Amino acid sequence: MFSYILKRLLLMIPTLFGVMLLTFMVTQFVPGGPVEQLIHQLQSQGQGTTEASGATQRLYRGNAGLDKEKLEELNALYGFDKPAYERFFTMLGNYIRFDLGNSYYHQQSVMELIISKLPVSISLGLWTFFLVYLTCIPLGIIKAVKDGTTFDVVSSTIILIGYAIPGFVLGIFLLVLFGGGSFWDLFPLRGLTSDNWETLSWFGKIKDYLWHITLPVISLVVGSFAVMTLLTKNSFIEEIRKQYVLTARAKGLTENAILYRHVFRNAMIPLITGFPSAFIGAFFAGSILIETIFSLDGLGLLSYDSIMRRDYPVVLGTLYLFTLLGLFARLLTDLSYVLVDPRIQFESQEK
Numbered sequence: 001m002f003s004y005i006l007k008r009l010l011l012m013i014p015t016l017f018g019v020m021l022l023t024f025m026v027t028q029f030v031p032g033g034p035v036e037q038l039i040h041q042l043q044s045q046g047q048g049t050t051e052a053s054g055a056t057q058r059l060y061r062g063n064a065g066l067d068k069e070k071l072e073e074l075n076a077l078y079g080f081d082k083p084a085y086e087r088f089f090t091m092l093g094n095y096i097r098f099d100l101g102n103s104y105y106h107q108q109s110v111m112e113l114i115i116s117k118l119p120v121s122i123s124l125g126l127w128t129f130f131l132v133y134l135t136c137i138p139l140g141i142i143k144a145v146k147d148g149t150t151f152d153v154v155s156s157t158i159i160l161i162g163y164a165i166p167g168f169v170l171g172i173f174l175l176v177l178f179g180g181g182s183f184w185d186l187f188p189l190r191g192l193t194s195d196n197w198e199t200l201s202w203f204g205k206i207k208d209y210l211w212h213i214t215l216p217v218i219s220l221v222v223g224s225f226a227v228m229t230l231l232t233k234n235s236f237i238e239e240i241r242k243q244y245v246l247t248a249r250a251k252g253l254t255e256n257a258i259l260y261r262h263v264f265r266n267a268m269i270p271l272i273t274g275f276p277s278a279f280i281g282a283f284f285a286g287s288i289l290i291e292t293i294f295s296l297d298g299l300g301l302l303s304y305d306s307i308m309r310r311d312y313p314v315v316l317g318t319l320y321l322f323t324l325l326g327l328f329a330r331l332l333t334d335l336s337y338v339l340v341d342p343r344i345q346f347e348s349q350e351k
Helices: 002-029 034-048 054-059 068-077 084-096 110-145 150-164 167-178 202-240 243-250 255-267 275-284 288-293 299-308 312-340 346-350
Strands: none
Touching: 002 084, 002 312, 084 312, 110 150, 110 202, 110 255, 110 275, 110 288, 110 299, 110 312, 150 202, 167 202, 167 288, 202 255, 202 288, 243 255, 275 312, 288 299, 299 312
């Protein structure tokens, strides 16, 4: 087991290096980089722009624009005066120390920026994760037991209809229906909390938070029910049809004893082993469109804005962090196989 973990950890290094190298190379060839975007902002807004920093405003000379020397100063300000390979390896050295650099646009540390956006993404992700697992697993078990019945057909039809509806379309529909559109004004249109959040009591804060999170979470979870429910159902049906179930029935065990003492343990293996990846991914599961529709300032919206504004430190920093967490999640997923099913031995696979 130790040798397997060590090999997986060592394999993370070239994988992470390759992901960062490819992304860095793409950013070098994408037109409209941060310098070009800043020049465009200065030319369109003049020295009175509020988005450019003071240093860059001093380089701009009104209608005269930027001469060659000033342009070189601007490139040096963003570090583009150095060769690409030198910038890449300097970036990797900083990333090893978890120094993700500073945002070109927001003028603050990328790590601080990510942390400031986490509450929204964690709220959306964790609620989605727990609601999907707590709803789909019991529903999938019932559907497996009642396979082919009216309940099974009707429930499958409903969850597949939900799966077919895009989350952002459902979000818009819920806002129009319950967000003060042409029908009922039952839920707020934007944000995770009200403006008077600080003045509310402890119970009032919980109520206000749940009031705001309801519609975004519904928009995210409805489309996720089908996959987990059908996966649970098919896993249980596969186990129910195996020989050991027939043997247990021949011994006189009740259906509940067979289902929960024997079938449940084996059928849950593919579901439980996906738990680490799903749990870690829940922190970053916010949908860009859902965050935009409900005006939620989370990591999804941050990533999209960073790509559009060519804010490379944020793009590369978030990618590095998410890739690293994803690789560890895959390792935890593999290790969970051994914890759930001791019959699996990685050492035997290596021989």
